[in-house]
Amino acid sequence: MSRFDPELDELFEASEDRRLAELLASVRAPEAVPDAAFRSQLRRQLMDQAWKLAEPKLPWWRRAIGPAGFAWAGAAVGVLLIAVVVYSLSNPGSDNTTFVTYNVGLSHPVAAVQPVEMTFSQPMDRGSVERAVKIEPATEVSFQWTSDTQVDIRPVAQSFAPNTQYTVNLQPGVAETAQGKPLPPSKPAVFTVEGPSPSPVPVTPTPTSTPTATPPPPPAFSPVEIGAASAVKPQYAADGTLVFVGADGLLRIVAPGTSPVSVPAAGVHSFAIAPDSTSVALVTTTGAFQAALKPPYTVAPLPAAGALAATFDGTGKLWVATATGVGQVGPGARPLGTGAVAAWFSPGATYLVYQPATGPWRTVDLASGKETTWPAAPANPVFLGWSPDAKHVLYATGDALFSSDPFGAGASSLAAQPGVTSADWSAKGSILFATAGALFQVRTDGSPAAKLVDGAFGNVAWTPAGGVAFVRAGSLYTAELPAPPSSQKTPVTLDEANTTVTAYLQARHDGRTTDAAGLVDTAQASAARVTAPAFSRWFTVFAQAHAGQVVELVRIVVADKSGLDTAQADETVTVGRDANGKIAIEQVTDSATRPYGKAPEVISVQVSAGEIKVGFDSDLSRDSVAPGVVLRDAAGKVLPTQLSGTGREVDLALPIGAATSGTDRLAVLPALKDRDGRSPGAEWDLDLVLSAPA
Numbered sequence: 001m002s003r004f005d006p007e008l009d010e011l012f013e014a015s016e017d018r019r020l021a022e023l024l025a026s027v028r029a030p031e032a033v034p035d036a037a038f039r040s041q042l043r044r045q046l047m048d049q050a051w052k053l054a055e056p057k058l059p060w061w062r063r064a065i066g067p068a069g070f071a072w073a074g075a076a077v078g079v080l081l082i083a084v085v086v087y088s089l090s091n092p093g094s095d096n097t098t099f100v101t102y103n104v105g106l107s108h109p110v111a112a113v114q115p116v117e118m119t120f121s122q123p124m125d126r127g128s129v130e131r132a133v134k135i136e137p138a139t140e141v142s143f144q145w146t147s148d149t150q151v152d153i154r155p156v157a158q159s160f161a162p163n164t165q166y167t168v169n170l171q172p173g174v175a176e177t178a179q180g181k182p183l184p185p186s187k188p189a190v191f192t193v194e195g196p197s198p199s200p201v202p203v204t205p206t207p208t209s210t211p212t213a214t215p216p217p218p219p220a221f222s223p224v225e226i227g228a229a230s231a232v233k234p235q236y237a238a239d240g241t242l243v244f245v246g247a248d249g250l251l252r253i254v255a256p257g258t259s260p261v262s263v264p265a266a267g268v269h270s271f272a273i274a275p276d277s278t279s280v281a282l283v284t285t286t287g288a289f290q291a292a293l294k295p296p297y298t299v300a301p302l303p304a305a306g307a308l309a310a311t312f313d314g315t316g317k318l319w320v321a322t323a324t325g326v327g328q329v330g331p332g333a334r335p336l337g338t339g340a341v342a343a344w345f346s347p348g349a350t351y352l353v354y355q356p357a358t359g360p361w362r363t364v365d366l367a368s369g370k371e372t373t374w375p376a377a378p379a380n381p382v383f384l385g386w387s388p389d390a391k392h393v394l395y396a397t398g399d400a401l402f403s404s405d406p407f408g409a410g411a412s413s414l415a416a417q418p419g420v421t422s423a424d425w426s427a428k429g430s431i432l433f434a435t436a437g438a439l440f441q442v443r444t445d446g447s448p449a450a451k452l453v454d455g456a457f458g459n460v461a462w463t464p465a466g467g468v469a470f471v472r473a474g475s476l477y478t479a480e481l482p483a484p485p486s487s488q489k490t491p492v493t494l495d496e497a498n499t500t501v502t503a504y505l506q507a508r509h510d511g512r513t514t515d516a517a518g519l520v521d522t523a524q525a526s527a528a529r530v531t532a533p534a535f536s537r538w539f540t541v542f543a544q545a546h547a548g549q550v551v552e553l554v555r556i557v558v559a560d561k562s563g564l565d566t567a568q569a570d571e572t573v574t575v576g577r578d579a580n581g582k583i584a585i586e587q588v589t590d591s592a593t594r595p596y597g598k599a600p601e602v603i604s605v606q607v608s609a610g611e612i613k614v615g616f617d618s619d620l621s622r623d624s625v626a627p628g629v630v631l632r633d634a635a636g637k638v639l640p641t642q643l644s645g646t647g648r649e650v651d652l653a654l655p656i657g658a659a660t661s662g663t664d665r666l667a668v669l670p671a672l673k674d675r676d677g678r679s680p681g682a683e684w685d686l687d688l689v690l691s692a693p694a
Contacts, residue, residue, distance in 0.1 A: 098120065098121055098122055098177060098181070098183055098184065099120070099121045099186065100118060100119065100120050100121075100170065100183075100186045101118075101119045102116060102117065102118055102119075102168065102189035103116065103117040103119075104116055104117075104168075104189055104191035105189065105190070105191055106190055106191065106192065106562065106563035106564070109191075109192045109193065109194035110160075110191050110192070110193060110194065111193075111194060112159040112160050112161070112162050112193050112194070113158070113159045113160075114160075115144075115152040115153060115154045116152070116153040116154075116168055116189065116191075117150065117151075117152055117153075118133075118150070118151050118152075118153060118168075118189075119149060119150045120149045120150070121149070122149065122177055122178070123148035123149055123177065123178035124148060124149065124175065124176070124177055124178060124183075125175070125176045125177065125178055125180070126143075126145055126148070126151070128174060128175045128176040129143075129151065129170070129175045130143050130151075131174055131175075132170045132171045132174035132175035132183070133153065133168065133169075133170060133171075134168075134169050134170075134171055135153075135166060135167070135168050135169075136166065136167045136169075136597055136676075137161070137164065137166065137597060137600065137601075137617045137618035137674065138600070138618040138619050138674035138675045138676040138678065139155050139157075139160070139161075139166070139618065139619050139648075140155065140156040140157070140619050140647070140675060141153050141154060141155055141156060142154050142155075142156055148178060153168065156619075156647070157619070157646075157647040157648065160193045161193060161603055161615070161616070161617045161618075161648060162193055162194065162195050162196060162539075162603070162604075163193065163194075163195055163539040163555070163603055164192070164193050164603060164617040165190065165191070165192045165193075165557075165564075165565045165596070165597065166190070166191055166192075166193065167188050167189070167190050167597070168188055168189040168190075168191075169188035169189075170183060170186050170188075172184065172185040172186075190563075190564060192537075192563075192565075195539055221452075221453045221479055221480070221481075221482055222479060222480070223470075223472075223477035223478065223479040224477060224478050224479065225475050225476070225477050226242070226244070226254065226260065226469075226475070226476040226477065226478060227246065227252065227260050227475065227476055228246055228247035228248075228474055228475055228476075229244050229245065229246060229247060229252075229459075229471050229474065229475060229476035230244075230245040230246065230247055230249060230268075230471075231458065231459065231471065232244070232245040232268065232269060232270065232271070232459065233422065233424075233459040233460075233461060234459060234461050234469050234471075234476060235271070235272075235273055235461060236461065236462075236463065236464055236469075237273045237277040237293065238273075238275065238276075238277045238633060238634075238635045238637055239256075239277040240255075240256045240464050241253060241254065241255045241256065241277060241293060242254040242469070242478075243271065243273060243280060243293070244469075244476050245268045245269075245271070246260075246262065247474055248266070249266045249267045249268055249284075250262045250263060250264070250265065250266055250268070251263040251265055251268050251271065251280070251282060251291060253293055253297065261297065263280075263291045263297050263299060264297075264299055265282050265284055265289050265291055265299050266284065266285075266286075267284040267285035267286060268282050268283070268284050269283060269284065269285065270282075270283045270309055270310075271283065271310075272309075272310060272311035272312060272345065273293070273312075274293075274312045274316055275312060275314060275316060275348075275635050275636050275637045276316060276637060277293060278292065278293055278294060279291060279292050279293055280293055281302075281310035281311060281312060281318055281320075282299075282310070283307045283308065283309060283310050287301055287302070287304065287305065287307065288301070288302040288304040288307040288310050288320055289301050289302060290302055290318065302318065302320065302329050303329065303330065304320035304322060304329060305322070306322045306323055306324075307320050307321065307322055308321050308322060308323060308340060308341075308342060308343040308354075309321045309343040309344060309345050309352075310345075311345035311349050312349065313348055313349035314348045314349075314636045317329075317349075319345060319349045319366070320333075321336075321340065321343040321345065321352055321354065322340075323336075323339055323340050323341070324336060324339060324340075326343070326352050326354075326364060326366070334364075334369055336354065336362075336364070336371070337362060337371045338356040338357070338359070338362065339356060339357055340354040340355060340356060341355050341356070341357055342354065342355040342383070343355070344383055344385075344386070346386045346390035346406065347386055347388055347389070347390045347635070347636060348390055348636050349366055350365075350366060350367070350390045350406075351363055351364065351365060351366060351390060351406045352364040352366060353383070353393060353406070355383075359373070360373055360374040360375075360376060360408070361373075361374045361381070361408065362374065363406050363407045363408070372407045372408075374407065374408030375408055375409060376408070380397060380398055381395045381396070381397055382395060382396045382397075382420070382421075383395050384396055384401075384420070384422065384423040384433070385423060385424060385425055386425070387403075387425045388425060388426075388427045388634050388635075388663075389665070389685075389687070390406065391405065391406070392404065392405060392406075392425075393405070393406060393408070394423055394425055394431065396420035396421075396423070396433075398418060398419075399416065399417075399418045400413045400414075400415065400416050400417065400418070400420075401413070401414045401415040401417060401420050401423065401431070401433055401442070401449075402414065414431065414442055414449075415433065415440065415442050415448075415449040417433070417435055417440060417449060418435070419435045419436045420433050420434070420435055421434050421435065421436065421457075421458060422434050422457070422458060422459050422460050423460065424460055424461045424462050426462045426466075427634035427663040428547065428663050428689075429443060429663070430442070430443055431443075432460050432461075432462055432468060433449075433460065434457035434458065434460045434470070436456070437454060437455070437456070438451050438452075438453065438454045438455065438457075439451070439452045439453050439454075439455065439457045439460065439468065439470075440452060441481075443586075452481055452482055453481075453482060455472075456472050456473070457470045457471075457472065458470060458471040458472065459471045463478055465480075466481065467479055467480045467481050468481055490548075490577065490581065491545065491548040491549075492545070492548065492549060492550050492575050492576055492577060492583055493545065493550075494543055494545050494550055496550075496575075496583050497543070497545070497550030497552060497575035497583070498540070498543065498550075498552070500519055500575055500583055500584070500585060501540075501552050501554065501573050501575065501585070503515075503519060504516055504519045504520075504573070504585055505538050505554065507519070509534075509535060509538075519584060519585055520584060520585045520586075521576070521578045521584040521585065521586050534558070535556045535557060535558050535559075536557055536558060536559035536563070536565070537557050537559075538554050538555060538556050538557065539554070539555055539557075539603075540552055540553070540554055540555075541553045541554065541555050541570070541602060541603060541604060541605060541686075542604070542605040542607075542686060542688070544607060544688055544689060546689045548576065548577075549574055549575060549576040549586070550574075550575045550576075551572060551573070551574050551575075552572070552573045552575070553570055553571070553572050553573075553605075553686060554570070554571045554572075554573060555568060555569075555570055555603070556568060556569050556570070556571055557596065558593075558596075565596040565597065566595070566596055567593050567594065567595060567596055568593070568594060568595075568596045568601075569590060569591050569592065569593045569594070570590075570591040571588055571589065571590050571591070572587075572588070572589040572591075573585060573587070573588050574586045574587040574588075594681075594682075598678070598681075599674070599678050599679060599680045599681060600616050600617065600618040600620060600672060600673075600674045600678065600679070600680065601616065601617045601618070601680075601684075602614055602615070602616060602668060602684060602686070603615050603616065603617050605666065605686060605688070607688055607689075607690060609691050610653060610654040610690065610691065611651065611652065611653045611654070612631065612651070612652045612653075612666060612688070612690065613645075613649060613650075613651050614629060614649065614650045614651075614652070614666065614668075615648060615649050616648040616649070616650070616674075617648065618648055618674035618675070618676075618678075619647050619648050619674060619675045620647070620648060620650070620672065620673070620674055620675065621672075621673040621674060621675055621677070624671055624672050624673040624679075625643060625645075625650055625672065626643055627669065627671040627672075628668060628669050628670075628671040628672025628673070628679075629643070629650050629652065629666075629667075629668055629669070629672060630666075630667050630669065631652055631654075631664055631665070631666055631667070631690075632664065632665045632667055633664055633665075634663055634664070634665075639654065639664065640654075640655060641653060641654060642654075642655065652666075654690070663687055663688070663689055664687070664688060664689070664690045665685055665686065665687050665688075666685065666686045666687075666688060667683055667684070667685050668680060668683065668684040668685075669683055670682065670683065
């Protein structure tokens, strides 16, 4: 029978619990038996304590600096520090203890859809934080608060721009805590968004292994006579009108499908066609004139006595060069450094190259007025023309065809052919040139020249259809061209080119210059760049297959030791096949280095029939897109386009049936602004092949 215990009844109401408690209380532990050595160990401890008590005491200062004193002092300091930390963390009123952390950084790239999580050490005023957030490149964002101490930041465009480094910062003095205290300056978050690179679109179809019918043989070279002509080089207007000088010195105009018409201006020895194809500037033995290319073909004299050359700039304004000066038509011509005996304007009147009475050629930058003497005088040079983009001068010496920049630097031999008499540079990057006994074609990358046909050719010029116009025995002819032997090579595919470019850049990035050089066509090794300043990363902005080659525009990004991007440059890499059919890099062209993250940048370009999609790293000011993003033809004329797009993407579409010039130029101008008002410091250009919409 269980005994009654009032204390157990108070603790345990259930009878089962009380029975268990009574059972446990009835258990008795066994008696503890001390160890045999217990008594001797206790005696030793008591004697040691007695000896210590009997010793004389040390002075207080000796005890304070002794081991025990130091131990107690350290313990006291530790307790004090713990108290300070506990007080600081429990007192949110001090701004010095407010800090912010992020879920992103430079340690690894993040996905484009990854939101930026901003976490604070204490509750914040949400509105002030949203006003304080500043993101570069300029990006419109939304805020989603999960609590008063954490907010997710997402782009309105649903994702960040790929291949872009962002900086997220809180403007000091704007964000406030929930108690109204300003947030002190904090370290920004910097992170890089991973790719992918844009998917390139071929302009010409990639051949497959499926057997096809044998292609027809190229047409026979059958020239068609246009009429008697002088030794002045013929030219084609953007609308296809042929302009040449007859044997009588009068200008002849041949509109498509019509017979030649004479313009009453005798003794013409040079001329230039306006970008809009409505008029032509003439230099004759008696002066300079402007003539209409449309009926009634009126001719008006220009106030430019002793003119050597005349042309139009991109806006249609007339420029004239004389023996002593250069400038727009009218008063205020800029004097030349030396007297000139011949002069040649670049397309768009960007530069003027002139020949002094003695010494090397000189170049005038017409925008700044700066005049530069060529570094060396070529041996008996013959000026042949400009590239359509005004970036290269074409000339010949007694034994070769050469190209250089507008100031004579970086001259390279394009063809080791003696006796070059005339040449023309096409918008598609090919050069047609003639010697005393044959017509040749060479690509601008300097690959071996291909002989097209034997015979006498003078003043050669490309026709709009890719044929040739030339003068022979006092008459002007046009003809279709036979295909050069190089066109029989298997075209390079986009995948093949991308693999080669990636290996080339990786080798340069790793410092393996020998491996990089091995991917370059041996005939062009001196023209390709195989070493470069250290760069941190790269990505493809644009890639296009055309005429058997692939052109890739690659963005090179340079970073400091911390991983912060500081500079960038573009490289245009042309991939083709060498003489043995091996895929190789044929040309590498570098742009100037520019700062990173200072203005809206193009990061992707996609091309389809009649349409271009341009991706930027920044959200753009919509009012600035129309004047800031344009498409020009080979002559520099702005093509009519329909603009659309939102945020950081711009779409340019040609109207149905619009004509293109084969190679067109996408231009991003300083008029473009991002949503923060920043604009590019200089024009950015990209040459591409755009087919007209069906």
